[in-house]
Amino acid sequence: MTVGLALEIALAAVVLSVAVWTVAARDTFAAVGGFVAYGLLLTLVWMRLGAPDVALTEAAIGSGLTGAMLLAASARLRASEAAVAAERPGGIVRGLAALLSVVVAAALVASVLFLPDPAPTLAPAAAENAAATTLGNPVTNVLMAFRAMDTMLEKVVVLLALVGVWSLAPDRFWGGRPGPRHEADPNGVLAFLARLLPPVGIVVGIYILWVSADLPGGAFQGGAILAAMWLLVMMAGLTDAPQVSGRSLRLLLLAGPVVFLLVGLGGLALGEAFLAYPVAYAKPLILAIEFAMLLTIAVTLGLLVAGPPERESGS
Amino acid sequence: MTTATVFGLFAAVAAGLGLYGLITNPQPLRKVLAFNLLGSGVFLFFGVVARRGAAAGFGGDPIPQALVITGMVVAFAATALALALLLRLFQATGSATLRADAPTSTDAGGP
Numbered sequence: 109m110t111v112g113l114a115l116e117i118a119l120a121a122v123v124l125s126v127a128v129w130t131v132a133a134r135d136t137f138a139a140v141g142g143f144v145a146y147g148l149l150l151t152l153v154w155m156r157l158g159a160p161d162v163a164l165t166e167a168a169i170g171s172g173l174t175g176a177m178l179l180a181a182s183a184r185l186r187a188s189e190a191a192v193a194a195e196r197p198g199g200i201v202r203g204l205a206a207l208l209s210v211v212v213a214a215a216l217v218a219s220v221l222f223l224p225d226p227a228p229t230l231a232p233a234a235a236e237n238a239a240a241t242t243l244g245n246p247v248t249n250v251l252m253a254f255r256a257m258d259t260m261l262e263k264v265v266v267l268l269a270l271v272g273v274w275s276l277a278p279d280r281f282w283g284g285r286p287g288p289r290h291e292a293d294p295n296g297v298l299a300f301l302a303r304l305l306p307p308v309g310i311v312v313g314i315y316i317l318w319v320s321a322d323l324p325g326g327a328f329q330g331g332a333i334l335a336a337m338w339l340l341v342m343m344a345g346l347t348d349a350p351q352v353s354g355r356s357l358r359l360l361l362l363a364g365p366v367v368f369l370l371v372g373l374g375g376l377a378l379g380e381a382f383l384a385y386p387v388a389y390a391k392p393l394i395l396a397i398e399f400a401m402l403l404t405i406a407v408t409l410g411l412l413v414a415g416p417p418e419r420e421s422g423s
Numbered sequence: 424m425t426t427a428t429v430f431g432l433f434a435a436v437a438a439g440l441g442l443y444g445l446i447t448n449p450q451p452l453r454k455v456l457a458f459n460l461l462g463s464g465v466f467l468f469f470g471v472v473a474r475r476g477a478a479a480g481f482g483g484d485p486i487p488q489a490l491v492i493t494g495m496v497v498a499f500a501a502t503a504l505a506l507a508l509l510l511r512l513f514q515a516t517g518s519a520t521l522r523a524d525a526p527t528s529t530d531a532g533g534p
Binding site: 112113116117120123124127128130131136139140143146147150153154156157158159160161162165166169170173174177178181182184185188189191192193194195196197201202205206208209210212213214216217220221223227228229230231232234235236246247249250251254255258259262265266269270272273276326328409412413415416 | 426436437464486507510519
């Protein structure tokens, strides 16, 4: 056994024990803390699996934004936790659940051990066609060109999720501002960091998109960082959450999917197929879509974390 | 044993653990948490398959990797929707229970 493999087994054991903690911890707040740690450790696993693009996504979205959202929700639900926790199912149900989980895990283990050898792969096909877009990062190629349809529909799904979240607002707050108005000590650490970090974060977010042509990165990861910067400024009370009825806000939300759709329809009109980029303009078109998507993703993710409107538009 | 096998076994256990938490934890927030754990196991499975398909000078097959990135963003959107529903339930009834016979008090946020 090599040193690398031994380290991987140790890493898997550590991450698993954190996963057990997130399920078994009595206190929900502690469990959420465990989940954030789990997500961050998982980025190491993704690096070991040779997937730096996924590692970035896991750190920014899977662990960071999801964790922030879960922490905020668990703080609000704290009062109800004790009563609901008492509804824990009895021994028989738990035994059956354990049995089912073991069976599912065992089936997955079996499928891991009996995966076909040699493994089927589309990597050579992706490498062969990379010249068509002149992008060096194969994952960006897949996301933006080879399977661009998935990415476009996913933009729509995220937008629909935001519409779903907004529709949970009580009628009188419709079109208002999400969440409570955050107050923080203007001379405190939070306000200080909310002034210090965003300039750096904005540069990093755009950089991660820009290098994604050839290096790990992308619009999702960059957009998540921009969203985090925006949320930080809102939480420090330096700016208020926007009114969700604002016209410019809605234009930003639509920019990504609309540009994507227009380029796709352009491909259809010019002969080839839906979302077929003319080879000579593939890279500029992809960049245009990605920048529109970056803005849309940043605003959408930020608003998803902020939640449904809870105040009237004036207040 | 290879890197892919180690993390493949890990993914299987994480998915099983998430399923167990999803069924047995009574608090809806913990169910959302467990569901994300289950999802991470499934995503890792894709990562393992991608890793085994490493070829053409890439660290892994880029197709499953791209699918996982899309999946993570959709999982995030679904989590956001679930939490918003949960908070609304708490706002409306003063409790976050999923019991069928739970009292449904007046809608705190009505017009």
